[in-house]
Amino acid sequence: MKRFGQLLRAAARAALCGVLALTALQAAADAASERALYGQLQTRLNSPNNFNRALHIDSVESADVLKGDVYALLDHPFAMVSSSLKEPSQWCDILILPFNTKYCHGVQANGSPALLVRIGRKFDQPVQNAYRIQFGYRNVAQAADYFETRLNAASGPVGTRDYRIIVSAIPVEGGKTFLHLSYSYGYGMAGKIAMQAYLGTVGADKIGFTVTGRDAGGRPLYIGGMRGAVERNAMRYYLAIDAYLDSLAIPREQQVERRINAWFTATERFPRQLHEMDRGTYVSMKRSEYERQTTLIQ
Numbered sequence: 001m002k003r004f005g006q007l008l009r010a011a012a013r014a015a016l017c018g019v020l021a022l023t024a025l026q027a028a029a030d031a032a033s034e035r036a037l038y039g040q041l042q043t044r045l046n047s048p049n050n051f052n053r054a055l056h057i058d059s060v061e062s063a064d065v066l067k068g069d070v071y072a073l074l075d076h077p078f079a080m081v082s083s084s085l086k087e088p089s090q091w092c093d094i095l096i097l098p099f100n101t102k103y104c105h106g107v108q109a110n111g112s113p114a115l116l117v118r119i120g121r122k123f124d125q126p127v128q129n130a131y132r133i134q135f136g137y138r139n140v141a142q143a144a145d146y147f148e149t150r151l152n153a154a155s156g157p158v159g160t161r162d163y164r165i166i167v168s169a170i171p172v173e174g175g176k177t178f179l180h181l182s183y184s185y186g187y188g189m190a191g192k193i194a195m196q197a198y199l200g201t202v203g204a205d206k207i208g209f210t211v212t213g214r215d216a217g218g219r220p221l222y223i224g225g226m227r228g229a230v231e232r233n234a235m236r237y238y239l240a241i242d243a244y245l246d247s248l249a250i251p252r253e254q255q256v257e258r259r260i261n262a263w264f265t266a267t268e269r270f271p272r273q274l275h276e277m278d279r280g281t282y283v284s285m286k287r288s289e290y291e292r293q294t295t296l297i298q
Helices: 002-046 078-084 090-097 189-199 224-249 254-266 279-292
Strands: 055-061 065-074 102-110 112-119 131-142 147-155 160-172 178-187 211-214 221-222
Touching: 002 055, 002 065, 002 131, 002 160, 002 178, 055 224, 065 160, 065 224, 078 147, 078 160, 078 178, 078 224, 090 102, 090 112, 090 224, 102 131, 102 279, 131 160, 178 189, 178 224, 189 224, 224 254, 254 279
Parallel strands: none
Antiparallel strands: 055 065, 065 178, 102 112, 112 131, 131 147, 147 160, 160 178, 211 221
């Protein structure tokens, strides 16, 4: 019996080593893929664009999935970026910044870290009236040359499903970091009908960031519809990451106020896509929501 137990423990160790080896190989492959992607986008990131920063956005719409990708050069060293985006509490400080996130709190779910998030309307509202989403949280890679964190939720508002937020990064020249944020979700008939209703009414004039052409005066024409919507959401999350990282350079007691105002200022640079309310309304609402998320609300 003792010999049998030793064999079982040896087998378990061998299996664990195999899993770790596979994980390391996958991380190396992902890092190589990210470096190749950076090489493809480097010229575009460093060229003048409509963002006035090293940034590129892409989106895809399929039969039942929407996906938006943001690629950016951050003026922060890789070690600082990777260490600042690896804890659930850090992500709650990021996710709370977009106007329609009402609450975020890190918890344990089935022995793994998770985020309890409430998504609501753009105005201030009781947290109980906002839609509850539970994101699973996983650090996929934390190496010297590659970082990846994933958030996923099985379901969301109005029949949406399979939410995925994936953030990966690599160090690049000049002490900067190449960051890739991917935001996607699936939807059924109810979700599609709700989105079409929104796009046909209050969202009729909303646009995304991808330039589809030029008008007679040479002004850019932007993507609309559902791709425009997913690009706006992806951009909001990217600007939240950027505002959060920038705020870490100042004393802790000043950081919340700094990132709230920085996120609003950044969104106002793209008023056609991202303007929703005046600064005073947004700042007051977010101060309250930041304070509220320190308490666990199921």
